[in-house]
Amino acid sequence: MAAYDYDIGILGGGAAGLTVAAGAAQFGAKTLLIEKEKSLGGDCLHFGCIPSKTLIRTAKVYHLIKNAEKYGLPSVNPGPVDYREVAGRIESVIRVIERYDSEERFCKLGAKVRFGNARFIDEHAIRLEGEIYSAKNWVIATGSSPAVPPLPGLDQTPYITNKEVFSLESLPRSMITIGAGPVSAELAQAFSRLGTKVTIVELGGQILGVEDKDMADYLMDILVSEGMTFHLNSTILAARDLGSEKEVVVRNGAGEILNLRAEKILVAVGRQANLQDIGLESISVDFDKKGLKTDSRLRTSQKHIFAAGDTTGSYQFTHAAGYEAGIVLSNAIVHLPRRVDYTNLPWCTYTAPELASIGMNEKRAAAAGMGYSVWTEEFRMNDRSLTEDDEAGKIKLLLNEREKPIGIQILGPHAGDLVSEWVAVMNGQVRLSTVASAVHPYPTLAEINKRVTGNFFSSKIFSEKVRKALKFFFSLKGRACGD
Ligand SMILES: Cc1cc2nc3c(=O)[nH]c(=O)nc-3n(C[C@H](O)[C@H](O)[C@H](O)COP(=O)(O)OP(=O)(O)OC[C@H]3O[C@@H](n4cnc5c(N)ncnc54)[C@H](O)[C@@H]3O)c2cc1C
Numbered sequence: 001m002a003a004y005d006y007d008i009g010i011l012g013g014g015a016a017g018l019t020v021a022a023g024a025a026q027f028g029a030k031t032l033l034i035e036k037e038k039s040l041g042g043d044c045l046h047f048g049c050i051p052s053k054t055l056i057r058t059a060k061v062y063h064l065i066k067n068a069e070k071y072g073l074p075s076v077n078p079g080p081v082d083y084r085e086v087a088g089r090i091e092s093v094i095r096v097i098e099r100y101d102s103e104e105r106f107c108k109l110g111a112k113v114r115f116g117n118a119r120f121i122d123e124h125a126i127r128l129e130g131e132i133y134s135a136k137n138w139v140i141a142t143g144s145s146p147a148v149p150p151l152p153g154l155d156q157t158p159y160i161t162n163k164e165v166f167s168l169e170s171l172p173r174s175m176i177t178i179g180a181g182p183v184s185a186e187l188a189q190a191f192s193r194l195g196t197k198v199t200i201v202e203l204g205g206q207i208l209g210v211e212d213k214d215m216a217d218y219l220m221d222i223l224v225s226e227g228m229t230f231h232l233n234s235t236i237l238a239a240r241d242l243g244s245e246k247e248v249v250v251r252n253g254a255g256e257i258l259n260l261r262a263e264k265i266l267v268a269v270g271r272q273a274n275l276q277d278i279g280l281e282s283i284s285v286d287f288d289k290k291g292l293k294t295d296s297r298l299r300t301s302q303k304h305i306f307a308a309g310d311t312t313g314s315y316q317f318t319h320a321a322g323y324e325a326g327i328v329l330s331n332a333i334v335h336l337p338r339r340v341d342y343t344n345l346p347w348c349t350y351t352a353p354e355l356a357s358i359g360m361n362e363k364r365a366a367a368a369g370m371g372y373s374v375w376t377e378e379f380r381m382n383d384r385s386l387t388e389d390d391e392a393g394k395i396k397l398l399l400n401e402r403e404k405p406i407g408i409q410i411l412g413p414h415a416g417d418l419v420s421e422w423v424a425v426m427n428g429q430v431r432l433s434t435v436a437s438a439v440h441p442y443p444t445l446a447e448i449n450k451r452v453t454g455n456f457f458s459s460k461i462f463s464e465k466v467r468k469a470l471k472f473f474f475s476l477k478g479r480a481c482g483d
Contacts, residue, residue, distance in 0.1 A: 014042015
C-alpha cells in the first residue's frame with residue numbers, strides 16, 4: 001500500500017475544513033489543514049455570518065433608539081453613525097471567536113496547520129510553498145467568493161462586496177445593491193437603518209428568489225416601509241464611475257430607463273466556488289459553474305477526494321458546511337458510509353423580521369408535483385409579539401396529503417430560533433398532534449408553532465359532526481348566545 005504523509009489533507013480552513021480537521025484529528029487520523037489566508041476561520045467568521053449579524057444588531061439598536069417614542073420613552077436624537085466605530089465592534093467580535101479557530105488549538109487537537117497556496121500535483125499530493133505533502137484522502141473545502149456579473153462598465157467602476165462592506169471608513173450616504181438575495185437583503189436593511197439611502201436592483205420578480213413569493217413580498221413591503229427602494233424585474237444596462245458617485249443604468253419592469261446614482265455599489269448576486277488555481281483539471285476532478293460534482297457521499301470524481309461546504313455549490317450555509325463535514329468524516333475516516341440528505345436542512349435570512357424555512361415551501365412542493373395544504377397563523381395574534389412591538393409576519397405550515405408536516409416557513413421576530421422546534425419535529429418525525437397538545441410557556445413567540453397546528457386541528461375537533469355526537473351522548477344544550 002502506498003505510504004502517504006497524512007491520512008487526510010484538507011484545503012481550506014473555514015467552517016467545513018475546520019470541522020473535518022478537528023474531527024479527523026480527534027479520531028486519531030494524521031491530519032493536515034491548509035489555509036490560503038493568514039488566519040483560520042473562513043468567510044463566515046471574517047466576511048460573512050459573524051460580521052453581518054454583528055452589524056445587524058448594531059443597526060437594530062440604532063433603529064430602536066430612533067423609535068424610542070413607540071415604547072413610551074422620551075424621543076432621542078442619537079446623531080449620525082460613525083461607521084468606524086461600528087466596524088470596530090465588528091472587528092472585536094471577530095477577534096473573540098478567532099481565538100477558537102487558532103492554529104494552536106488545532107495543533108493541540110492533533111492537526112498540522114500550514115498557510116499558503118497549495119496546488120495538486122497528482123491525485124494524492126499537493127505542492128505548498130515549494131514542499132510536497134501527500135495524503136490518502138483529501139477534502140476540498142475552499143469555500144466561495146462573491147460572484148460578479150459581467151455587466152457593461154462594472155469592471156471600470158469601483159464596487160464593494162461582502163469582503164469590503166464591514167470595514168468601510170465611513171457610512172455611505174447612499175448605496176445601490178445589485179441582487180436581492182439573503183446577503184443583499186440583510187446588509188441593505190442594516191445600512192438603511194444606520195442612515196444610508198438604499199436602492200436594490202433585482203433581475204427577478206421578487207426578493208429572496210428561493211422563498212415563496214407571498215413571504216418575500218410581505219418582507220419587501222416591510223423593507224419599503226423602512227425607506228428602502230426596490231427595482232424588481234430590472235436589467236442593469238451599464239455601470240459608470242462618476243467620481244464621488246457611481247451610476248447604474250437600469251431598464252425596469254415597465255421598460256423605463258433609470259439612471260440610479262449612489263456613493264457605493266454593493267454587488268451581492270450570489271457566490272462562486274473557489275476552485276481556481278488548485279490544479280483540479282490536472283487530476284480529473286470534475287466541477288462546473290456551480291461547484292464540485294460529487295456523489296451523495298460527497299466524493300468527487302476521484303473517490304478519495306471529498307468536497308464539503310460552499311464548494312459543493314448546494315446549500316451555502318455554515319450549518320450545511322458543518323453537516324457535510326460530518327458526512328465526509330464518516331465516509332473518509334470512520335468508514336461508515338453516509339449520504340447527504342438535505343430534506344430537513346433549515347435556513348434563515350436575518351432581516352427584521354427574519355425569514356426562516358425548513359423542508360418544502362409551496363414553490364418546491366409544486367415543482368415536486370406534491371399535493372399539500374397550507375395552514376397559517378399571524379404574529380399579530382401572538383400576545384408576546386404585541387408586547388414586543390414585533391407583530392409583523394406569519395408562520396406557514398405545509399402538510400402533505402396524509403396530513404404530515406412537509407415544510408414550515410416563518411417570517412417574524414426570532415424566526416431562526418422558532419424554526420428549531422420544527423427541526424426537532426421534522427427530524428424526529430414527531431406527530432403534529434404532539435406539537436398541538438404540548439404546553440408552551442406563555443407569553444412566548446414560540447406559541448405560534450402550537451397555534452398554527454391548532455388551526456389545523458380545530459377545524460376537525462370543533463366540527464359539526466363532533467358537536468352532534470357530544471350532544472347525542474352527553475345531552476349538551478348547544479349555543480348560549482346568538483343564533
Ligand atoms: C455576508 C454573508 C453572510 C452570511 N451569513 C450566514 C449566516 O448567517 N448563516 C449561515 O449559515 N451562513 C451564512 N453565510 C454563508 C457562510 O459564510 C458560508 O456558507 C460558509 O462560510 C461556508 O463554509 P466553507 O467552509 O465552505 O467556506 P469558508 O468558510 O469560506 O472557508 C473556506 C476557506 O478556504 C480558504 N481557501 C480558499 N482557497 C484556498 C486554497 N486554494 N487553498 C487553501 N485554502 C483556501 C479560504 O481562505 C477560507 O478560509 C453568509 C455568507 C455571507 C457572504
